[in-house]
Amino acid sequence: MVRTYRDRQHAGRELxxxxxxxxxxxxxxxxxxPRGGVPVxxxxxxxxxxxxxxxxxxxxxxxxxxxxxxxxxxxxxxxxLNEDVVHALSLxxxxxxxxxxxxxxxxxxxxxxxxxxxxxxxxxxxxxxxVDDGLATGATMRVAAAAVxxxxxxxxxxxxxxxxxxxxxxxxxEVDEVVCPLVPSPFYGVGQWYDDFGQTSDDxxxxxxxxxxxxxxxxx
Numbered sequence: 001m002v003r004t005y006r007d008r009q010h011a012g013r014e015l016x017x018x019x020x021x022x023x024x025x026x027x028x029x030x031x032x033x034p035r036g037g038v039p040v041x042x043x044x045x046x047x048x049x050x051x052x053x054x055x056x057x058x059x060x061x062x063x064x065x066x067x068x069x070x071x072x073x074x075x076x077x078x079x080x081l082n083e084d085v086v087h088a089l090s091l092x093x094x095x096x097x098x099x100x101x102x103x104x105x106x107x108x109x110x111x112x113x114x115x116x117x118x119x120x121x122x123x124x125x126x127x128x129x130x131v132d133d134g135l136a137t138g139a140t141m142r143v144a145a146a147a148v149x150x151x152x153x154x155x156x157x158x159x160x161x162x163x164x165x166x167x168x169x170x171x172x173x174e175v176d177e178v179v180c181p182l183v184p185s186p187f188y189g190v191g192q193w194y195d196d197f198g199q200t201s202d203d204x205x206x207x208x209x210x211x212x213x214x215x216x217x218x219x220x
Contacts, residue, residue: 005182007196008036008133011161012043018181019129019159021048027154028127031055033144034114035200036133040161042208044131052212053121054114054205055130057143058103060096062089070096072140073103075111075120078147114205118213123151130156130175133197134190135163138171145175162193 005011028050032041038054045052060071062085070091071081079100086096111120128148135141141158148156156175163180164187171178182193191197 003182005161005194007194008039008200009043011133011194012040012131013047014181015040015131015159015161015179016044016047018179019044019048019157027125028129029053029121029123030129030131031121031144031148033057033130033132033140034110035202035205037131038205038208039200040133041131042212044129044159045212046215050129051121052209054111054209055144055147056107056110056114057140057147058107060099060103062091063095063099069139070099072143073100073107074143074147075107076123076147076151078143078150080143080146113202114209116206123148123153125152125154127155127157128153130158132160134193135160135167135171135180136187136190138163138167141171142174145171162190163187 005014028048030041030045030050030052032038032052032054034054034056041052055075057072057074059069060073062068062070068085069082070085071079073079130141130144132141145156145158157177157179158171158175159179162182165183165185168178168180168183184193
């Protein structure tokens, strides 16, 4: 088992091996969380011979305290609220809806930037594999899983190269399976387990999604 990953490409190849090729039998689809999850997801999609797309998640910050999340939205129209924060601050629906509307515009802009004119994938009845470059608290991935669940997939699998054990345990109660080759203790942070954890650019995301789309089309 690896102790660290050279980069996201290496992590994706190791993750693909952990998943196994049989995933492609069940109308599987990789949904990567931009930006860092896309290089990882690209390698997994190539290994399994399945399509790659993106699932964007945007935090809904409390007005004036934007670092505090009162919820989040994701591709496909899903919204998940942090009921504890909403109730504690007595946040009115119109306040939440106003922030939601602003964040949805940004989410739509980014989806257009990454996907272009390609339609969003149909998840109904498919095995959806959610991929990121690692997890810390897992909050973003939980929102992503909730968004996917609303579209009635066959199964939801979370696949990440590295995460702490407590986050994996928490996610297991919310999805069908969690695959994570490296579960270090102590954890420290995702970037600690990569030799190269440089930022993934928007251009790289677009390029990889375009290559994945062409590769999937060529196999049909």
